[in-house]
Amino acid sequence: MNDVPDDTPRGVVPPEMEGRRLDQALELVLPGAGLRARKRAWEAGVVLVDGFPRPKGYRVMAGQVLTLRAGEPAGAAGGGGEPGGVPEGVRVVGQNTGLMAALFKPGGVHSEAIAGRPGSSVEQCLGAFWPGRFARLVNRLDLPTSGLLAVALSEAMAARYRELEDQAAVTKVYAALVLGQVETPFVCAGAIDAARRRVVRVLDEADPTGLRRTEVEPVLAQAAPGATLVRCIIHKGARHQIRAHLAAAGHPVLGDGVYGPQEGPRLYLHHFRLRLPEFEAAAPPLWPEWADWGLGKDRF
Structure with a gap:
């Protein structure tokens, strides 16, 4: 490269x-x-x-x-902004030398660098963690979402990750605190219409690939007043997929002002675990309520 x-x-x-x-x-x-x-x-x-x-x-x-x-003149691209240092809280939480690694991203930190957007991002600081090496983000999280970002450490592994996604062999496990009472597991399979949309739309028809679906399972009832802690599993995601799917099912994520009733101090959506044949990583629990719930990592 x-x-x-x-x-x-x-x-x-x-x-x-x-x-x-x-x-x-x-x-x-x-x-x-x-x-x-x-x-x-x-x-x-x-x-x-x-x-x-x-x-x-x-x-x-x-x-x-x-x-x-x-x-190329920066003005031609609207300005990319100078990359900053490593954003606060970003750190390596797992690595398989030569294959994959995982970084932890707090909410409020951008995953990727986009031309014309100021501020630092996880993508811009990959060289600080792997100087002189190939390192590429192969998944992304919304700005307010916390948790794991997967990093391919070779061109071949980046391609392999995409192949595994298309085979539903990548498992991404999220913790979400959602409004309402969720008593039984359910699956959201509606296709995501994200074309030129800041806010995506869940369609009535199923995703044609069968890959972009969200499996939801209750973990703790009344984890907060009027809210349920759920486990969400996806294999290949689309922009805002989990947030949009949960909202369409009548259970928006707590603190989601885009798909829910109001924005809160944090979005209660956390990418907790990543599994693929060659690699597995887990993020640390993040929310202050976690200690009160008495849940271990094994629940996710």
């Missing part, structure tokens, strides 16, 4: 953008730029996909990193 300086505008292709042509995906690194500016960018070969130039008709894949080659 070509070396790309950390201060170049960059963006990670989200799942809902998979399969788009490169010239359509350029909004990730050239937000607000017109058609002419985008055309000049790919014609000049300054747009890189995972460090390499590609033609405009190239179809991007989720998780790929789009960057502008060093020397």
